[in-house]
Ligand code: GDP
């Protein structure tokens with residue numbers, strides 16, 4: 001295994017869907033209720049000659065924690081365990097307060113970050129990704145985890161910064 005990737009992001013941005021796409025099997029529960037991922041959080045993804053361990057931090061949950069604290073903890077775990085962090089946001093909701101908080105924390109960590117805008121299901125929606133430049137990270141990658149669009153470019157970038 002060449003390294004560890006952690007996926008972080010607010011509930012419902014599509015972390016589990018993205019994770020499942022990369023590992024190629026439906027191992028993490030995807031639910032329409034924000035924040036529902038209760039089973040598997042570790043998987044492996046193969047890309048070209050490399051194999052990476054991947055963590056869906058949304059599945060790491062502690063009971064009775066306020067939302068903000070839970071995300072905070074997930075980001076801490078990602079920073080601790082990952083070589084590259086995929087920060088997933090959603091073009092459907094746009095930039096939210098929690099996105100800004102996560103971005104700040106990730107920036108402080110000094111870890112390589114790949115900013116991925118999910119739910120870009122068609123070309124027109126690409127325009128909605130521009131607002132994520134406001135997070136002050138690098139250029140966002142647009143993907144649709146539901147349709148499997150754009151994932152190769154993200155894996156190339158992960159390989160580049162790993
Ligand atoms: P998580 O809470 O971040 O793990 O998000 P989930 O993976 O559970 O997804 C939350 C919701 O977003 C589900 O209803 C998914 O079907 C939906 N979703 C995930 N990826 C996409 C996408 O690329 N496009 C669209 N339109 N919906 C998506």
Ligand code: MG
Pocket residue numbers: 015016017029030035036037058059
């Ligand atoms: Mg999930």
